[in-house]
Amino acid sequence: MIKLHYFAGRGRAETTRWMLAACEIAFQNAVVQSPAELAALRVSGKLPFDQLPLLEIDNQCISQSTALIRYLARRGDFYGDNNNDALWCDMVAGTVADLAEAAMQAAFQADTGLAVSMMQSRLDKFGPRFESRLGQVGTGFIVGSRVTFADIVLASALTDYLELAPSCLQGYPLLTQLQTRITGLPGIARYLDSPERYPVPGDEYVMSVARVLQRPLPSHMADPNQFVVG
Numbered sequence: 001m002i003k004l005h006y007f008a009g010r011g012r013a014e015t016t017r018w019m020l021a022a023c024e025i026a027f028q029n030a031v032v033q034s035p036a037e038l039a040a041l042r043v044s045g046k047l048p049f050d051q052l053p054l055l056e057i058d059n060q061c062i063s064q065s066t067a068l069i070r071y072l073a074r075r076g077d078f079y080g081d082n083n084n085d086a087l088w089c090d091m092v093a094g095t096v097a098d099l100a101e102a103a104m105q106a107a108f109q110a111d112t113g114l115a116v117s118m119m120q121s122r123l124d125k126f127g128p129r130f131e132s133r134l135g136q137v138g139t140g141f142i143v144g145s146r147v148t149f150a151d152i153v154l155a156s157a158l159t160d161y162l163e164l165a166p167s168c169l170q171g172y173p174l175l176t177q178l179q180t181r182i183t184g185l186p187g188i189a190r191y192l193d194s195p196e197r198y199p200v201p202g203d204e205y206v207m208s209v210a211r212v213l214q215r216p217l218p219s220h221m222a223d224p225n226q227f228v229v230g
C-alpha cells in the first residue's frame with residue numbers, strides 16, 4: 001500500500017493527496033501522532049531531507065510537496081502535451097502555492113475574520129489573473145485542452161477558499177466552473193468523500209502539529225508553550 005506520512009490534517013500533504021486521487025492511486029494516510037513517532041521516522045533513514053510529507057511509492061521514499069505533485073503529474077500524464085504546457089503548469093502551480101498559503105495558515109490565525117481577510121487579499125491579487133487566463137485558453141482548463149496538475153492544485157486551493165469563505169468565487173464564473181469540474185473527476189470525488197480526506201483544519205490540527213514538533217502554539221492560544229520541551 002502506498003503511504004503518505006504526515007500530521008493528522010491537510011497541510012503540505014494535501015496537494016499530494018489530490019494528485020494521488022487524480023491518478024486514481026489508492027493510498028493510506030500514515031499519521032505521525034507523537035514526537036516519538038517523528039523521532040522514529042527521522043532515524044529510520046526514510047526522510048530524504050528530514051521533513052514531512054513523506055510519500056512511500058514505487059519502492060522509494062520521496063519528499064518535498066512540489067516534487068511529489070510533479071512526480072505524480074508525470075506518472076499520471078497530467079503535465080500537458082509539450083514543454084510550453086509544462087512551463088505554464090509550473091507557472092500556475094507556483095502561483096497557486098502563493099494563493100493556497102493563506103488558506104493553509106488560516107487555522108493558525110487568531111480569528112477566522114483575520115484569516116478570511118488575508119485570503120481575500122490573495123484572491124483579489126491572483127483571482128482576476130486566473131480568470132483571465134481561463135478565458136484566453138478557452139477550454140475550461142488552465143493549460144491546454146485537458147486536465148493538468150495545474151488544474152488539480154488550483155481546484156484544491158479554491159476548495160479550501162470556498163470552505164472558509166463560501167461566496168468568495170462570486171464574480172469568477174470560470175474559476176467556479178473549473179473547481180466544479182475538477183472536484184467532479186471520479187478519483188477526486190471519491191477521495192473527497194473518503195476517510196482519507198481531513199476536515200477543514202482547526203485548533204485540534206494546530207495543536208497536533210505543535211505537539212508532534214514540540215514547538216510553541218500560536219500566541220493567541222492558551223498555554224502556548226505547553227508542548228515545548230526543555
Ligand SMILES: N[C@@H](CCC(=O)N[C@@H](CS)C(=O)NCC(=O)O)C(=O)O
Pocket residue numbers: 011012050051052053063064065066213
Ligand atoms: N518545502 C517543503 C516543506 C516541508 C516542511 O516544512 N515540513 C515540515 C512539516 S509541514 C517539517 O517536516 N518540519 C519538521 C522539520 O523540518 O524538521 C515541502 O513543501 O514539502
